Amino acid sequence: MVGVAEGKAGTAKWIRGRSAHLRGALLGLVLERPSHGGELANRLAMRLGETWRIDSNDVYRLLQNLLDEGLIEVREEPRRDKRLGTRIVYHPTELTSAALTRWIETLLPRETFRLGLHAKLAVAREQDVPGLRLALAQHRRECLTLATMMCPGDGEPGSWGALFMDCTRDGIHQMLQTELDWVNRTLRRIDEYADRVA
Amino acid sequence: MGPGSLSGRRVHAPLLSFANVGKHRCEGERKTVVLESVSFELQAGSALGIYGQRRSGKSTLLRLAVGLELPDGGSVRFEGRGLESMSGGERARLLRGPIALLTADGWLPSPGETVMDHVAMSAGSAGLSLREARRRALAALDCVGVAGASAEEMTVSLAPDTRARVMLARALVREPRLLAVDEPAPLPALLERERFCALLREVARERSIALLVASEELSALQGIASLASLSAGELCSTEDQGTVVEFPRRRAGAVEGQ
Numbered sequence: 001m002v003g004v005a006e007g008k009a010g011t012a013k014w015i016r017g018r019s020a021h022l023r024g025a026l027l028g029l030v031l032e033r034p035s036h037g038g039e040l041a042n043r044l045a046m047r048l049g050e051t052w053r054i055d056s057n058d059v060y061r062l063l064q065n066l067l068d069e070g071l072i073e074v075r076e077e078p079r080r081d082k083r084l085g086t087r088i089v090y091h092p093t094e095l096t097s098a099a100l101t102r103w104i105e106t107l108l109p110r111e112t113f114r115l116g117l118h119a120k121l122a123v124a125r126e127q128d129v130p131g132l133r134l135a136l137a138q139h140r141r142e143c144l145t146l147a148t149m150m151c152p153g154d155g156e157p158g159s160w161g162a163l164f165m166d167c168t169r170d171g172i173h174q175m176l177q178t179e180l181d182w183v184n185r186t187l188r189r190i191d192e193y194a195d196r197v198a
Numbered sequence: 199m200g201p202g203s204l205s206g207r208r209v210h211a212p213l214l215s216f217a218n219v220g221k222h223r224c225e226g227e228r229k230t231v232v233l234e235s236v237s238f239e240l241q242a243g244s245a246l247g248i249y250g251q252r253r254s255g256k257s258t259l260l261r262l263a264v265g266l267e268l269p270d271g272g273s274v275r276f277e278g279r280g281l282e283s284m285s286g287g288e289r290a291r292l293l294r295g296p297i298a299l300l301t302a303d304g305w306l307p308s309p310g311e312t313v314m315d316h317v318a319m320s321a322g323s324a325g326l327s328l329r330e331a332r333r334r335a336l337a338a339l340d341c342v343g344v345a346g347a348s349a350e351e352m353t354v355s356l357a358p359d360t361r362a363r364v365m366l367a368r369a370l371v372r373e374p375r376l377l378a379v380d381e382p383a384p385l386p387a388l389l390e391r392e393r394f395c396a397l398l399r400e401v402a403r404e405r406s407i408a409l410l411v412a413s414e415e416l417s418a419l420q421g422i423a424s425l426a427s428l429s430a431g432e433l434c435s436t437e438d439q440g441t442v443v444e445f446p447r448r449r450a451g452a453v454e455g456q
Contacts, residue, residue, distance in 0.1 A: 137434060140427055140434055141434065141435075141436060143427075144249075144425045144426065144427055144434070144435070144436045145425075145436050147249075147416055147419070147420070147425055148422065148423055148424065148425050148436055150420055151420065151421050152392070152396065152420055152421050169417075169420065170417070173416045173417040173420065174417075176416055177249075177415070177416040177417075180249060180416070180427055181251060184251070184254075184427065184429035184430070185429075187429070187430075188429065188430050191430070
């Protein structure tokens with residue numbers, strides 16, 4: 001299946017980079033149902049959840065990337081109320097389905113959400129330590145808040161939706177636990193360091 | 199009558215509150231801090247999950263919450279009354295009535311004892327008649343899904359899954375208002391563990407029991423509306439509005455037996 005998406009999609013630039021997950025998910029949503037940009041942004045935010053912090057401006061940029069690659073196309077369609085004129089609706093092309101398959105088969109880059117904290121830790125000066133502690137504590141609180149949002153029992157038992165929720169919850173709990181342990185240990189290292197140099 | 203007035207405060211007193219609770223242990227010359235200025239409130243019928251790694255002070259926090267230990271600093275209050283101002287006898291009565299503690303090492307079966315006896319005995323020691331104790335034991339066993347024939351099984355030969363449920367029934371039979379659980383699911387299989395945690399939440403919700411659950415696994419705390427992380431004796435909760443930055447801090451390493 002991988003070789004099917006030839007041409008521009010074959011270069012697969014869209015499949016790399018920071019927003020590859022969102023581009024891939026957008027392809028899936030367009031395949032499910034052609035929609036206009038605002039609706040796609042809403043559906044994406046609803047499907048993935050608020051932790052993704054999806055911004056509709058970003059969604060338009062991503063849709064443009066996919067248009068440039070020929071993976072989706074736009075059609076001008078009349079609005080429900082004809083007097084309001086037309087609107088741009090995003091449709092799949094003949095490449096979309098294979099491109100989605102290819103994206104799903106692609107290995108994920110290794111990433112965690114602590115990347116930003118890691119960068120801050122790398123360059124912090126002595127006077128930044130209180131701010132760094134604050135950033136770490138905020139991250140810890142965010143991890144705990146996310147964990148409380150992962151409530152069991154969503155979706156009908158036995159449905160694909162329930163399977164998706166179980167896998168998501170399981171993965172997120174594992175990840176959050178690792179994050180929490182890392183933050184707690186990092187704070188402790190910083191405290192012990194401060195005790196030593198004081 | 200506002201919540202600030204005296205009678206208002208009585209109504210709004212949280213079920214359990216920790217105010218700047220500190221606890222240390224002395225090991226020879228070395229003094230180690232186990233808990234440092236821990237504060238939180240637990241309202242009646244609500245739930246708090248405490249996540250922490252091994253030796254982070256979870257068990258000590260629970261033992262303080264149920265009055266098995268007293269704090270070295272600060273105050274632990276149950277229904278508005280400071281546990282440190284009560285006599286040992288009063289605190290023991292709390293643990294036989296409105297407060298229940300569930301721990302993995304609290305399983306002490308006697309030879310020749312059935313599940314029913316085991317649970318009814320727990321109610322009996324709270325001063326109930328045998329008939330009433332058996333009635334409550336039956337209801338509690340039914341509630342945790344160990345009904346009928348299982349109630350006549352011998353406690354010494356129970357499967358881990360049933361044992362966990364019977365321990366829960368034993369705690370429920372005294373109709374507690376606070377249920378403190380140290381490591382809710384020491385069960386080997388993941389699915390059994392998830393089911394037991396779900397049962398715990400459901401039972402607490404149905405009976406309006408406040409839950410205080412500590413675990414070293416975040417997934418064992420799923421479904422609990424409010425979570426806190428305990429590390430190096432410091433408690434950080436989702437309820438905190440902001441973090442007070444103090445630096446540099448002096449502390450000894452946290453030491454605690456699980």
